Structures are given as C-alpha cells and as structure tokens.
Amino acid sequence: MTDKADISFHISTTSGIPIFRQLVDQVTRLVACQQLKEGDLMPSVNEVSRQLAVNPMTISRAYNLLTEQGVLERQRGIGMRVAANAAKSLAERLRMIDPKIDELLTQAEQLGIDRQTVIEYLKSRENAR
Amino acid sequence: MNVIELLGMERSFGDHKVLRGIDFSIAEGSITGLLGVNGTGKTTLINCVMGLLKADAGTCSVYGEDAWQASVAVRQRIGFVPQVFDGFEWMTVRQILDYTGAFYESWDPAFVNELVALFDLPDESKVVSLSVGMKQRVSIVLALGHRPRLLVLDEPVAALDPVGRRAFIELLLEMNRNENRTILFSTHITSDIERVAARVAILKDGEVKLHSDLEDLKQSYCRVHLHSHNGVERYLEGLTGCVRKEIRQHSARLTVQGLDPAWRRGLEDSPDVQIDVEDLNLDEIFVELNS
Numbered sequence: 221m222t223d224k225a226d227i228s229f230h231i232s233t234t235s236g237i238p239i240f241r242q243l244v245d246q247v248t249r250l251v252a253c254q255q256l257k258e259g260d261l262m263p264s265v266n267e268v269s270r271q272l273a274v275n276p277m278t279i280s281r282a283y284n285l286l287t288e289q290g291v292l293e294r295q296r297g298i299g300m301r302v303a304a305n306a307a308k309s310l311a312e313r314l315r316m317i318d319p320k321i322d323e324l325l326t327q328a329e330q331l332g333i334d335r336q337t338v339i340e341y342l343k344s345r346e347n348a349r
Numbered sequence: 350m351n352v353i354e355l356l357g358m359e360r361s362f363g364d365h366k367v368l369r370g371i372d373f374s375i376a377e378g379s380i381t382g383l384l385g386v387n388g389t390g391k392t393t394l395i396n397c398v399m400g401l402l403k404a405d406a407g408t409c410s411v412y413g414e415d416a417w418q419a420s421v422a423v424r425q426r427i428g429f430v431p432q433v434f435d436g437f438e439w440m441t442v443r444q445i446l447d448y449t450g451a452f453y454e455s456w457d458p459a460f461v462n463e464l465v466a467l468f469d470l471p472d473e474s475k476v477v478s479l480s481v482g483m484k485q486r487v488s489i490v491l492a493l494g495h496r497p498r499l500l501v502l503d504e505p506v507a508a509l510d511p512v513g514r515r516a517f518i519e520l521l522l523e524m525n526r527n528e529n530r531t532i533l534f535s536t537h538i539t540s541d542i543e544r545v546a547a548r549v550a551i552l553k554d555g556e557v558k559l560h561s562d563l564e565d566l567k568q569s570y571c572r573v574h575l576h577s578h579n580g581v582e583r584y585l586e587g588l589t590g591c592v593r594k595e596i597r598q599h600s601a602r603l604t605v606q607g608l609d610p611a612w613r614r615g616l617e618d619s620p621d622v623q624i625d626v627e628d629l630n631l632d633e634i635f636v637e638l639n640s
Contacts, residue, residue, distance in 0.1 A: 233540040233543040233544055233630075234540060234543075234630055234632070235628065235630060236567060236571070236627065236628025236629045236630045236633065237567075237628050238563075238564040238565075238567045238568050239543065239544075239564065240564050241564075241568070266526055269522060269526060270519070270522070270523075270526075272544075273515065273518050273519050273522060273544055273545075274522075274544050274545075275380055275522065275525070275544070275545055275546065275547045276522070276525070276526050277547040278547065278564060281564065326617075326623075330623060
C-alpha cells in the first residue's frame with residue numbers, strides 16, 4: 221500500500237496560463253523527477269479545490285488531462301494514482317526542457333552570443349554551484 | 350435544465366436602451382462571473398433576473414418561470430446579494446436575521462449562526478453603526494440563510510477586505526462542491542473570477558459579447574510582439590484571429606484569438622523577425638475586449 225502523496229500545489233491567478241495548465245505542469249514535473257512515484261495516491265479534487273480555493277471543475281480538468289496523458293490513472297473507489305511507467309527516461313525529461321533551451325538559444329543569438337560561449341558559460345555556472 | 354434563461358431580453362431607462370438583446374443561459378451547478386465596464390448594465394441584468402425590474406422585451410426566465418411573475422416557490426430557491434445594502438438601520442444584526450428568517454420556510458438558524466461566526470458579525474450592533482464592509486457581510490448572510498439553490502450576487506466582494514474576500518470565496522466553493530448550487534456573480538475583481546468561476550460572461554454594448562469557459566478563454570487569447578528591422582507589415586500575412594493590432598514601423602503588438610501554430614513557427618524560423626508570445630490573464634483579455 222502506498223502513501224497518499226503530500227503535494228503542495230501552488231497557482232497564480234494573475235498568470236495568463238490557465239490554472240489547469242499550471243497544475244498539469246506541476247504534476248508532470250513531480251512525476252518526471254520521481255518526487256511522485258508510481259502508485260502514489262493523489263489528493264482528491266475536493267481536497268485540492270479546498271487547499272487552493274479554486275473551482276473543483278478546474279481541478280477535475282487538470283486530473284482528466286493528466287489521465288489522458290498517462291501520468292495518472294483513475295482507480296475506482298480509491299481515487300487518482302500515479303500511473304505505472306509515468307516516470308520519464310532521461311531523453312524524455314530532456315525533451316521537457318526543449319522549449320526553454322530554444323528560448324535561451326534564440327535570446328543568446330539576438331544578443332550576439334555564439335553557441336560555444338553559451339555552452340562554456342553553462343559549464344562555468346555548474347562549477348559555481 | 351437551465352436555471353436562468355435569457356433570450357433577446359431588452360430593457361431601457363427612458364431613451365437609453367441599456368440591454369439590447371441579451372442571449373444568455375446558466376446551467377444548474379455552474380459558477381459564472383459576469384464582467385463589464387461601469388454602466389454596461391450588469392446590475393440591470395441582475396435586477397431583471399431577480400424580478401426587481403421588468404424586461405421590456407424578450408424572455409427572462411428563472412427555473413422555467415417568468416422572472417417578473419415568479420412564484421413564491423421559485424423565489425424561495427434564490428438568494429440575492431444586492432450591490433448596495435440599505436434599510437433596516439434601526440435593527441440590530443440579530444433582529445434583521447430573525448426578521449428575514451421568518452419569510453423563508455427553509456431558513457437554517459444553525460447555519461446562520463455559523464455564518465455569523467465566520468464573518469465575525471457583531472450580533473447586537475445596530476445596522477446603522479456598521480461599516481460598508483460589515484453591511485456587505487450582513488447582506489451575504491441574509492442571502493445564504495435559507496440555503497438557496499441559486500445565488501445571485503451583484504458585486505458581493507467590492508467592500509470586503511482580502512481576508513473577508515477569501516473566506517467568502519471559500520464559502521461559495523464549499524456550497525458549490527457539496528450541494529451543487531448555481532452561482533452568478535458580477536465583479537470587477539478578475540482575480541476572484543479566475544479562482545472561483547468556471548464560466549465567464551462579458552457584457553458590452555448591451556449584449557453578452559462572450560460567454561465561455563474561463564480556462565478555454567485564457568488559453569485562446571495571447572499577445573504577440575513582433576520586431577523586425579525590415580518592417581513588420583509583410584509578416585502579418587496569413588495571420589488569422591487578430592482582434593487588435595498596433596503596428597509601428599519596426600514593431601507590432603497584436604492581440605490574437607486562437608493563434609495559428611503554423612504561422613508562429615514560420616516566424617520563429619525566420620531570422621529577420623523576432624516573435625514573442627505572451628499569455629494573457631482575464632484582466633488583460635477584458636481590457637483588450639473593451640478597447
């Protein structure tokens with residue numbers, strides 16, 4: 221028997237990103253890095269609605285989308301669990317940061333910073349941490 | 350069944366036609382936020398639904414009955430928080446609660462006491478001595494005391510402080526979650542709508558210009574910024590869904606509904622133009638639709 225996942229969701233109501241999208245992204249990230257593990261029981265729609273003071277329909281929508289994407293699965297009479305094989309391989313996790321990398325490279329290009337310099341800068345940052 | 354059904358509803362004050370053909374319906378169990386700039390007729394619409402004003406033309410029905418002539422049975426199912434709460438100034442909070450309770454079969458004194466505690470209402474104070482915010486709290490308790498199936502609220506949070514607003518929002522959600530109550534409220538505070546409402550309706554020029562799922566709405570609108578030394582005009586070809594554009598020589602600021610991913614990719618791959626896409630929140634969408 222697995223534990224009920226202890227998740228502290230956070231949302232921004234002033235962001236242009238729909239609330240259900242914000243929740244989907246948070247769960248997807250937590251599952252990808254195995255902070256949420258296969259079989260973990262998710263808090264119920266009503267619990268999340270209460271925690272965030274957000275319309276329950278919005279939470280349902282996030283959970284439904286996560287189910288469609290194979291991240292969560294609905295277990296009758298129990299609730300939503302993290303699906304088997306939902307954790308991502310390294311290649312899949314790298315693909316998740318693709319958009320950020322594209323953004324970084326585009327911006328570097330606009331600032332006239334060549335790719336090699338960006339790579340070296342990333343390495344120097346790693347050493348600094 | 351739709352709880353509220355408005356069809357071609359019109360209402361004028363003298364020569365001024367405030368509502369010019371309202372088509373709008375609300376399904377059981379939904380939470381809808383009604384938005385509109387000052388003077389667009391939000392209160393007029395709500396007062397028609399409440400049977401406080403008579404529509405000049407069209408349909409205005411609540412629970413299948415004409416709102417103006419609704420039966421007592423239908424009225425008992427509705428709770429209403431008006432924009433301004435006045436009268437009863439000589440009564441104490443307790444007296445006004447008891448007085449109002451006498452009109453409703455389903456008045457729930459235990460629940461009312463919970464609400465009094467939740468909103469920190471001074472039982473024995475006279476209404477006349479209360480602040481605007483406190484009066485609004487009293488008004489909310491009066492509207493909820495009989496556990497209505499439908500709650501209609503005209504700017505219920507305008508005078509509440511952030512703590513009171515949050516408590517009120519949590520209360521609304523609780524009532525919707527547990528008892529599938531239908532809620533319609535008007536407000537200017539869009540961040541409250543973002544939390545609570547699943548649907549949003551925007552009133553403009555006497556019509557409901559937009560009635561949609563809030564999250565779909567937010568997903569569909571974005572702002573696109575273009576920059577190019579060669580001029581931006583030629584990049585606008587093939588752009589669809591543009592609701593507003595400000596074009597200068599080397600830059601453009603576009604508000605787009607349903608941005609075409611192919612058009613976006615084309616520009617992202619083009620070295621001569623820089624494209625930035627920004628998500629819009631409800632506040633920004635509201636401003637865009639009204640400018």
